[in-house]
Amino acid sequence: MSDEKEKKEEEKTEIERLLESSRREFIKKAGITGAAVLAGAAAIYSGFRHEKEKNPGNMVKALTPDNRLVEIPADQVKGYKPGPGVYTLRGREGIKGKKWVMVIDLARCRNARKCIAACQGAHHLRPYEYHINTLIMQESENTPPYYMPKPCQHCDNPPCVSVCPVDATFKRQDGPVLIDNQRCIGCRFCMAACPYSARMFHWQEPKDAVADAGLTYNIELNVPQKRGTISKCLFSSDRLREGLLPYCVSACPNGVYWFGDENEDAVTNGTTKETVSFRELLKKNGGYRLMPELGTKPRVYYLPPKNRLFDVDESDLKNQDKSV
Amino acid sequence: MNTDYSKTDTGSHLDKVASDILRPVRINKAFLAWMTFLAVALALCLYAYSTQLRKGLIVTGLRDYTSWGMYISNFVFFVATSLVGMLISSVFGLGGARWIKPIARIAEIIAVGFAAVAGLVIISDMGRPERLPYVFMYGRVQSPILWDVTVVTTYFVLSLLLWFFPMIPDLAIAKTRMQGRPAFLVKAYGLLSFKWTHHPEQYKLLFRAVRILLILVIPTAFAIHTVTSWLFAVTLRAGWDSTIFGPYFISGAFVSGTSALIIAMFFFSKNYKLEKYIGPEQFDKIGKVLILVSALYVYFNLNEFLVPAYKMKKFDAIHLHELFAGREALLFWSIQLFGLLIPGVILLVKKMRRPVPMVIIASVVFVASWLKRMIIVVPPQGHPFLPMQNVPHQWMVYTPTITECAVTMAAFLLVIIIVTVLSKLFPVVPIWEMAEESEKESIEEVKQM
Numbered sequence A: 001m002s003d004e005k006e007k008k009e010e011e012k013t014e015i016e017r018l019l020e021s022s023r024r025e026f027i028k029k030a031g032i033t034g035a036a037v038l039a040g041a042a043a044i045y046s047g048f049r050h051e052k053e054k055n056p057g058n059m060v061k062a063l064t065p066d067n068r069l070v071e072i073p074a075d076q077v078k079g080y081k082p083g084p085g086v087y088t089l090r091g092r093e094g095i096k097g098k099k100w101v102m103v104i105d106l107a108r109c110r111n112a113r114k115c116i117a118a119c120q121g122a123h124h125l126r127p128y129e130y131h132i133n134t135l136i137m138q139e140s141e142n143t144p145p146y147y148m149p150k151p152c153q154h155c156d157n158p159p160c161v162s163v164c165p166v167d168a169t170f171k172r173q174d175g176p177v178l179i180d181n182q183r184c185i186g187c188r189f190c191m192a193a194c195p196y197s198a199r200m201f202h203w204q205e206p207k208d209a210v211a212d213a214g215l216t217y218n219i220e221l222n223v224p225q226k227r228g229t230i231s232k233c234l235f236s237s238d239r240l241r242e243g244l245l246p247y248c249v250s251a252c253p254n255g256v257y258w259f260g261d262e263n264e265d266a267v268t269n270g271t272t273k274e275t276v277s278f279r280e281l282l283k284k285n286g287g288y289r290l291m292p293e294l295g296t297k298p299r300v301y302y303l304p305p306k307n308r309l310f311d312v313d314e315s316d317l318k319n320q321d322k323s324v
Numbered sequence B: 001m002n003t004d005y006s007k008t009d010t011g012s013h014l015d016k017v018a019s020d021i022l023r024p025v026r027i028n029k030a031f032l033a034w035m036t037f038l039a040v041a042l043a044l045c046l047y048a049y050s051t052q053l054r055k056g057l058i059v060t061g062l063r064d065y066t067s068w069g070m071y072i073s074n075f076v077f078f079v080a081t082s083l084v085g086m087l088i089s090s091v092f093g094l095g096g097a098r099w100i101k102p103i104a105r106i107a108e109i110i111a112v113g114f115a116a117v118a119g120l121v122i123i124s125d126m127g128r129p130e131r132l133p134y135v136f137m138y139g140r141v142q143s144p145i146l147w148d149v150t151v152v153t154t155y156f157v158l159s160l161l162l163w164f165f166p167m168i169p170d171l172a173i174a175k176t177r178m179q180g181r182p183a184f185l186v187k188a189y190g191l192l193s194f195k196w197t198h199h200p201e202q203y204k205l206l207f208r209a210v211r212i213l214l215i216l217v218i219p220t221a222f223a224i225h226t227v228t229s230w231l232f233a234v235t236l237r238a239g240w241d242s243t244i245f246g247p248y249f250i251s252g253a254f255v256s257g258t259s260a261l262i263i264a265m266f267f268f269s270k271n272y273k274l275e276k277y278i279g280p281e282q283f284d285k286i287g288k289v290l291i292l293v294s295a296l297y298v299y300f301n302l303n304e305f306l307v308p309a310y311k312m313k314k315f316d317a318i319h320l321h322e323l324f325a326g327r328e329a330l331l332f333w334s335i336q337l338f339g340l341l342i343p344g345v346i347l348l349v350k351k352m353r354r355p356v357p358m359v360i361i362a363s364v365v366f367v368a369s370w371l372k373r374m375i376i377v378v379p380p381q382g383h384p385f386l387p388m389q390n391v392p393h394q395w396m397v398y399t400p401t402i403t404e405c406a407v408t409m410a411a412f413l414l415v416i417i418i419v420t421v422l423s424k425l426f427p428v429v430p431i432w433e434m435a436e437e438s439e440k441e442s443i444e445e446v447k448q449m
Helices: A002-054 A084-093 A114-123 A159-163 A189-193 A237-241 A247-251 A278-285 A314-319 B010-022 B029-055 B070-082 B084-094 B101-124 B144-174 B183-192 B200-233 B245-271 B280-311 B314-324 B329-346 B355-377 B402-424 B431-448
Strands: A059-063 A069-073 A100-105 A133-137 A146-150 A169-171 A177-179 A257-261 A266-269 A275-277 A300-303
Touching: A100 A266, A100 A278, A114 A133, A114 A247, A159 A169, A159 A189, A189 B200, A247 A257, A257 A278, A266 A278, A275 A278, A278 A300, B010 B144, B010 B431, B029 B402, B070 B084, B070 B101, B070 B144, B070 B200, B070 B245, B070 B355, B070 B402, B084 B101, B084 B144, B084 B200, B084 B245, B084 B280, B101 B144, B101 B245, B101 B280, B101 B402, B101 B431, B144 B183, B144 B200, B144 B431, B200 B245, B245 B280, B245 B355, B280 B314, B280 B329, B280 B355, B314 B329, B329 B355
Parallel strands: A100 A300
Antiparallel strands: A059 A069, A100 A257, A133 A146, A169 A177, A257 A266, A266 A275
16 A cells, blocks of 8 residues: 555656646746847837937827827827817817908999809808898999898807807807807798898708718808708808818909908908908908898908999899799 | 664675675586587698697798788787786786776786687697796796796796786685585685685785785886797898887787777676676776777887887888888788777767677777788898899798688687686685675765765
């Protein structure tokens, strides 16, 4: 019995010894590999840091939602599409430090209606649904008729905003009066209050309702349009955010529109791309605003139709009360 | 002096009055047939509303220029007509007029019906009615719509209480005299009479409560229609931009409300055989009230039209031309003549202040009052400051559609349903007050003997 026991113990120790040696071997090998990996990683990391310090050109500048300018490594930049909440949040706040202003030179308008077409295209509207409309104006019998493009006047004292019961239409810090069609209840009090007839209502299903069904609502573009709610000129706030001129301004072939920032005292012509002083432009040409006696303080200025380039077409005059 | 009061036994007066007034309070075939007719008509009109819900407000005649039409006019008219509750109960009631006692409850029923449905009418005008809760969730106090919602709701509640509180003793009187009426009605009377025992202390409390309500409802009534007028007066449009719109609307409201009350009085006195209570005296006096409020309204019309017409400012002139000699002239002058001046003059003749001529005159005034709201609301939108151009012809001229008329009709049907239910299931003339009056009369008769 005891022999057998001893034998077994010997066998056991044999196995143990074998195991022990392999364990030792393993630790030894693992240690070497680990050290190598660590060294390699350290080398790569230091190389990376070195590269990083050596080459700051791979950084990109980005503007955070709270308007801070920061730098981010180019390889870490990911595409970002704002959700509806972000659109509405930033859309309601506006662009800090700006005071958008428009100047319309009545001497240059020949009723090309390119501004209207561009606007209706951008905002998915029918030909008779207007954010901007060109009217034939005649002050009195003996004064000559002239064409007058009429967008929303983006009043600084907007009667439409005062009467809105649900804060659907609102005035932004940078000037534009916008409409939130996800909030609008369709009471049309703002239409009754607007002296410039600048607002439209979606009496029926909007033109592109089916095609736009999946789109995220952009409050600065007011697309997708919604039945039973108000729509209106937005000063192309979506374009302003991208640093571009409004749709109507860019589309004009005749240099009618000047658009810019009152704070910078600079307006740019949408056709010639010439930039001039806003105040100088008004001063030289006798700029004015529509119906200033109402106290609405529009942000749209007009230059009188003096030395006009085009006469009002008689046929346009005749057609003005007919259906289109 | 030895007066025999035994002839003036309270019980016998009460029995007589209660049996007279409770006679029509029952659910009979005529009532069921009438309610069925109303329900079917309402269903048809609601179908029209369902097409509006499906297709949008395109089914109305409203477009970008005239964006408020029949619905808003009808809303103004309903709010206006509901003011008669305050006029009769508070102005004349607190003034101590005894002749209004039999008709005060009818005036309150009209107030409740029209105020309740006015809220629904405004919803029918909304582009997105499902967003109504937004008014409470995101409401902005600077918008007159918020003021309107607040005061119309308050007025409805006060009017409902003014209908109900003075009826509590009646329900207690009636609950033991309801043989042959449905069990649910008897049970409802029992519940709603709140263990009323006719204790003097209970009457004291009731008088106090009603008095407080009568006083509170005066500023509320003025507020609802003043604020409704401000929906227009706060805008810059020629024709709406007026500083007297508040009182102009209120005086007009008294005209339409009084005419509605006269029609209802005629109907109840004939159909419910209550001529003994709603009699010549009531018609004569309410006829005089209509003269008074018409004169007041003429005065405000004079101010509203003559003053701008004297100056003829550019856009006021366009508006006034339209009304006086233009597209709206026929309607405008018809309303002023047949709905205001001529009725006021005719009613000066005593013979004309009798039920039949009165109900004819009141019907004309009622219709004219409704049209007057249309002429206040619609034309000022037809000539905006800047010309209407490059839109389809339909967008420039407002013509109400059949759908719109049907939805408006639905509102009237709802008012008639409310008035029918409140007047048919509950005593339409106050029993205890009438018994008291009849008792006083016989005491006076005995005294004179």
